[in-house]
Amino acid sequence: MENPVNFHIRVIGHQWAVDLLKQQAATGRVPQALLLAGPLSVGKSTVARFLAQYLNCQANERPCGGCVSCRKVVSGNHPDIRIWDHDDEAIKIDQVRELQRELALSPYEGKYRVVLLCNFERATPSAANALLKTLEEPNPQVVLILTATDPGALLATIVSRCQVLTLRPIPTQEVRAALQVHWQASPAEAELLAQLASGRLCWAVRALASENILERREQFLQDLLTLLGMNRVDRLAYAYELSRDPGLVKEILRSWLTIWRDLLLLQSGSQTTVLNLDWQETLQNLANQSNIGQTQEMVVRLRTALTNLEHNVNPRLNLETVLLRMPTVQ
Numbered sequence: 001m002e003n004p005v006n007f008h009i010r011v012i013g014h015q016w017a018v019d020l021l022k023q024q025a026a027t028g029r030v031p032q033a034l035l036l037a038g039p040l041s042v043g044k045s046t047v048a049r050f051l052a053q054y055l056n057c058q059a060n061e062r063p064c065g066g067c068v069s070c071r072k073v074v075s076g077n078h079p080d081i082r083i084w085d086h087d088d089e090a091i092k093i094d095q096v097r098e099l100q101r102e103l104a105l106s107p108y109e110g111k112y113r114v115v116l117l118c119n120f121e122r123a124t125p126s127a128a129n130a131l132l133k134t135l136e137e138p139n140p141q142v143v144l145i146l147t148a149t150d151p152g153a154l155l156a157t158i159v160s161r162c163q164v165l166t167l168r169p170i171p172t173q174e175v176r177a178a179l180q181v182h183w184q185a186s187p188a189e190a191e192l193l194a195q196l197a198s199g200r201l202c203w204a205v206r207a208l209a210s211e212n213i214l215e216r217r218e219q220f221l222q223d224l225l226t227l228l229g230m231n232r233v234d235r236l237a238y239a240y241e242l243s244r245d246p247g248l249v250k251e252i253l254r255s256w257l258t259i260w261r262d263l264l265l266l267q268s269g270s271q272t273t274v275l276n277l278d279w280q281e282t283l284q285n286l287a288n289q290s291n292i293g294q295t296q297e298m299v300v301r302l303r304t305a306l307t308n309l310e311h312n313v314n315p316r317l318n319l320e321t322v323l324l325r326m327p328t329v330q
C-alpha cells in the first residue's frame with residue numbers, strides 16, 4: 001500500500017492508532033508487544049509496517065520516507081524487520097523458534113527489531129505457546145506485532161501481554177477518496193470498489209491492481225445465476241470442481257455473501273445502497289423471484305460456511321452444504 005515514489009508507508013483512516021503509537025514512541029513507551037485486531041484487509045499490517053518504519057527511521061522528522069532505513073522497510077529488505085504474512089499457511093513452532101534466535105540478537109542496523117506475525121489466530125497451538133516465552137522475557141530492542149481478525153481465537157495469555165488496538169472499517173467516502181487521490185482510480189472504479197470494500201481499503205487497493213479480482217467477481221455472479229437454476233447433481237459437480245482450489249472457495253463465498261446481503265436489502269425495502277451497484281438491475285430481478293425468508297437463511301449459511309473455512313472445515317463439504325440449500329430460481 002506504499003507509494004513507491006517517496007517511500008512512505010501510507011496509513012489511511014487509522015489516524016488515532018498512528019498518533020497513539022507515535023506518542024508512545026516519543027515518550028519512550030514503545031509497546032514491546034502489540035496486537036492489531038480488526039477485519040481482514042482493513043489495514044492492520046499497514047499500521048504495523050508504519051510503526052516499523054517510524055521506529056527505525058534515521059531522520060529527525062520521522063518517518064522521513066527517504067532515508068536508507070525507510071526505503072528498506074518499503075522494499076521489504078530491512079534486515080531488522082521480519083514479516084510473516086501468508087494467506088494459507090499457519091506459522092509453526094520451528095519458525096517461531098527461528099525468530100526467537102534472531103530476536104535474541106541486537107538489531108543489525110536499525111534501532112529496533114520488529115517482527116510482524118499476521119493472522120496469528122491461524123498459528124498452530126505449539127507455535128503460540130512457544131511465542132509466549134518471547135512475550136514473557138521481552139528484549140527492549142524488540143517490538144513484536146501480531147495481527148488477528150478474531151483476538152478471541154488467540155491464547156488469553158498472549159492477548160493479556162499485548163497492547164491491543166482494534167482497527168475499524170474506514171468510511172466508504174474515505175476509501176473512495178483515497179483510491180482516487182493515492183491510487184489513481186477513475187471515479188467509477190473508486191465508487192464501485194469503495195462500495196464493495198466495506199471499509200477495507202487494502203482489499204480495494206488489491207482489487208484495483210488486479211483486474212482479475214473484478215473479472216472473477218463477474219464470473220462468480222454468473223455462476224450463482226446458473227447454479228440457482230441447476231439441480232442437485234449439477235450443483236454437487238460444481239462444488240467438486242471448485243473445491244480443488246480452497247482459496248477460490250473462500251473468495252466465491254465472500255462474493256456470494258455480498259449478493260445475498262444485497263438481495264436482503266432489496267427485499268426488505270431498505271433505502272441503503274446495495275454493495276454491488278453495477279448489478280442492481282439483475283439483483284432486483286432476482287429479489288422479485290425469491291422470498292426474504294430464503295434470503296435470510298442464505299446469508300446465515302454463507303456466514304457459517306466462511307467461519308467454518310477459517311476453522312479448517314473441508315472446503316468441498318462447506319460449499320456443498322451452501323449449494324444444496326440454495327433455493328431454485330429459474
Ligand SMILES: [Zn+2]
Nearest residue numbers: 057064067070
Ligand atoms: Zn527515514
